[in-house]
Amino acid sequence: MRHGIYPGAPKYPFTPGYDIAGYIEKTGESVKEFKPGERVVALTQFGGYAQYVCVDKNIPIKIPDKMDLDAAVSLVLNYITAFQMIHSTARLKKGNTVLIHSAAGGVGTALLQLGKVMGLKIYGTASVMKHTIVEKYGFAIDYKNEDFVQRIKELEPEGLDAVFDPIGGDNWERSLKTLKKDGQLIGFGGLSMFNRDRLISNHLTVISTKENFIFYRVPVNNHEQLKENYTKLLKLYEEKLIDPIVGKILALEEVRTAHKLLSEGRIIGKIILNCS
Template sequence: MSYKKILITRHGGSEVLQLSEAELPEPKDDEVRVRILATTVAFTDILIREGLYPGVPQTPFSPGYAIAGVVDKLGLGVSTLELGQRIVALTIVGGYSEFLCLPATELVLIPDAVDAVEAVCLVLQYVSAYQLLHRIAKVKPKERILIHGAAGGVGTALLELGKLANLEMYGTASKPKHELVASLGGVPIDYKQEDFVKQIYNLTGDGVDVVFDAIGGSHLFSSYKALRNKGRLINYGFSSALTTKHNRKVKLAASFLLLSLLQLLPDSHPVVFYSIADSKKRHSDWFREDLTTLLDLLARKQIQPIIAERLPLEKAADAHKLLETSAVSGQLVLMCSN
């Protein structure tokens, strides 16, 4: 029996994403074969596609950082799961597929009251947002935060979770997305028409306690200037590296260099880089605990992921184009099987 998956055939633009067929995989000992229902399309997938993300396989391989699916077959030694149970998992790669085999220990059950497509939206963006707020920044009620890309997947998650944490929130976004940012409790700032640093000081008087920056590059220095006394800068992405077609790896390296230089400044502003994959390796208990907390919040309708579009698996290239052009608010989801 064959199944379909999307392959990155070589590193490059969205055209390198190609639909392929392969023989159905068999789970090894202690593994589970998952029939994938949905996978998210994240900016991290674009970095992986472009060859700018470390630690992934050589091409060809399937991208896909997070999945929701159904337990389809159990490998020998698996006793903690049953056929038909719905699960979510952080895969890093492999999610753009109809089936995938994973270690049973990597799977987290979806509560009965939770929609699987909404659940998959929590795995990468919401866990990242939760950990950025509570594990890394360790925010306190009434603190001020600035979120860059506030209408994106992680941005909207930060706003929702920040509101629950009783934070004062500001978010940069293009003008058409200001209504969304405001509806989630943030004060929108038009980064295209305004100097966000000046605007932050106009609005607050002395800056913010935390800046969450997924842009990187020279943008980090501006974010740093928006901090008040003892404020924290947290960098969790490098979208600026994709603003040019050339020297992208050089721009990525320069971004890390600037991050390191900011960490050396003697003015008591902590500067931190966050990666969900690194966090999961160092603190595997955090990931399961935080995802379980978020699934419970979703079941109790205290959070509601914003899904911009649900696209069929074969439209993966179109999804990447939408994300690269900032044409969506919230998250994009690929539907992999019925």
């Protein structure tokens, strides 16, 4: 989004910020669903880097009174994405084998935790310094120093049921080689291709023709489905089955640092911007 190539993003200048948590300050005259002071989260897609955000009444989701706002906001984009990819896109079952790329990232750590809840056998690629977190949930692969395709061939000779891949480009081609015949590659980002926008769409068009490949996009306008998923995630959180990892909390004024840390891959889990 920062590079101006996010599909559907407004023209510059615009305010980014995909997911937020906070308090209802004021409602429109006809709004009966919310009252000032209530605590909510929302998937805004844009505009979240702000002290006040105006959204349609269908967008906010109420959260429990005592719930920590940092945990609440962490569950929105990353966990809904991970939840839908595991349960709806890949339709995985207990005991299935999966590879999670960028496993120590925001979505990656959500996939690790939800995968463990489901009883999946998990492999995850990450930089060595982030292996401790991956090893809590599965087997860590140092993708920078070893060939993950070869490693999976050794560890799972029959291949995997699914691979979750936000890296894109050649990584998608290589991920396909780790699958069982009926396994699925779920692409959901293009971290390796962000500054070559034409290449992203060209490559996506080419790889989309492969029957084992599906590109997941969070359904930002399906508010009922998002609420339903979030409610299930809240239950898992209350039962202490998931626990979002917050790598850093920074003030809104420090947003440049936040983006620098993200682009240098120095964060495990999610960064939260405090806009109050």
